Amino acid sequence: MQQITPPTRQDPAPSRVKYKLERLWLTPVYRALIRTGLPVLFVGIIVVSYVRDPAVQANMITHYNHARTVMEERPEFMVKQMRIQGVGEITDSLVRAALPVEFPVSSFHLDLEALKASVESIEGVEAASILVGAQGVLEVGIVERVPALIWRNDEGLVLLDASGEKSGRLGSRLDRPELPLxxxxxxxxxxxxxxxxxxxxxxxxxxxxxxxxxxxxxxxxxxxxxxxxxxxxxxxxxxxxxxxxxxxxxxxxxxxxxxxxxxxxxxxxxxxxxxxxxxxxxxxxxxxxxxx
CATH class of the missing domain: 3.40.50.11690 (Cell division protein FtsQ/DivIB)
Incomplete structure (x- = not known):
């Protein structure tokens, strides 16, 4: 009579390598790296390789500049004229000479702080404020220095305010006879x-x-x-x-x-x-x- 050998039963326990992989997969960081990190890295490599092309870079810069120009030159951002308040005729001409702005111009192209500094450097101007107002008007507000006396020196007749700052010039002493000399x-x-x-x-x-x-x-x-x-x-x-x-x-x-x-x-x-x-x-x- 032939002897029958019973079938060999497989060990139900996982192998050491499989066990470690399964435990690693249960780690949230590892799962996020596999599911998200690797695809992102792959896409990033493709994008970097694409944008390193000089032709692509030039095309991107052209499109960016065009989009920026279109936005900056929209009607609501354009400044069409300038209005100066609080000055006489002479100071008005000096302020306009100190602000060589060609209208119309986009408000994005105006450095208001630099323009303010230029105006305040004018003799006779104590303080200035510059802002873009409604309807595309560059509003320039001026506080003029108040002359307190006339100083005769090598430069001629110079007006000084009460703090000693220059506030203008005179052609003749008779132009301001009420001021002391x-x-x-x-x-x-x-x-x-x-x-x-x-x-x-x-x-x-x-x-x-x-x-x-x-x-x-x-x-x-x-x-x-x-x-x-x-x-x-x-x-x-x-x-x-x-x-x-x-x-x-x-x-x-x-x-x-x-x-x-x-x-x-x-x-x-x-x-x-x-x-x-x-x-x-x-x-x-x-x-x-x-x-x-």
Missing amino acids: VTGVGVEQSVPEAMDIFAKLAPVAGRVRGLMRIGERRWDVVLDRNQILRLPEDKPLAALERIFALHAAQDILNRDVAVVDVRDGRKPILRLSAPALDGLKKLRLIANGEDS
């Missing part, structure tokens, strides 16, 4: 002090011709009849009060006095005018003749 070097750093001195000169305002800055340290007051009041470097206002007190007591400013020097705080020094000196010399000669 100053001369000398370094005036722009001492405008507040000059304004205080002019205010203190109110009692003789009708006789004041101007102030002279001496050595960038102190002031001389020039009155009519070529009278000069020499003020000290320190406390010039107090020195003016002493002069006015002396004038009230002895009427010195209405006499033949050419110079009143109060730089020495102890006592004022008076110098007679040339005609007064000549008269004094004649009197002395006459007196000497009579004595002889």
Whole structure:
């Protein structure tokens, strides 16, 4: 009788390699890498290979520039004119010269900060605001410097505001007769002090011709009849009060006095005018003749 061998049963347990693969597949990161990462990497390689072609790059740049130009030149983005507010005729022409904008122009092509800086660099402009308003109008708002006095120097007649900043030019002193006049070097750093001195000169305002800055340290007051009041470097206002007190007591400013020097705080020094000196010399000669 033939002996029958029973069939060999397979081990139901997975192999070591298969077990490790199945455990790895259960990892979320690994599944995401296989399902998403590899396809994305594959597509990325294809795209990079495609766009590295110079012809493709040139075509892409052309299409991008065309699309950008079409968007920038849409009617709602175009600036057609400029309007300047808050200035006179002279400043208006200076502002337009400082803003060489050719209209119409896209608002995307306007550097508003650079335009604002150009306007604020103009003498006479204290502050400026620039924006694109409705209906394609470039709105330029200007705050002009207010002239406080006239500075006569090598450049001619220069207007200064109360802080010493230049605010324009004059062709003639008669163009602004209401503004006080100053001369000398370094005036722009001492405008507040000059304004205080002019205010203190109110009692003789009708006789004041101007102030002279001496050595960038102190002031001389020039009155009519070529009278000069020499003020000290320190406390010039107090020195003016002493002069006015002396004038009230002895009427010195209405006499033949050419110079009143109060730089020495102890006592004022008076110098007679040339005609007064000549008269004094004649009197002395006459007196000497009579004595002889």
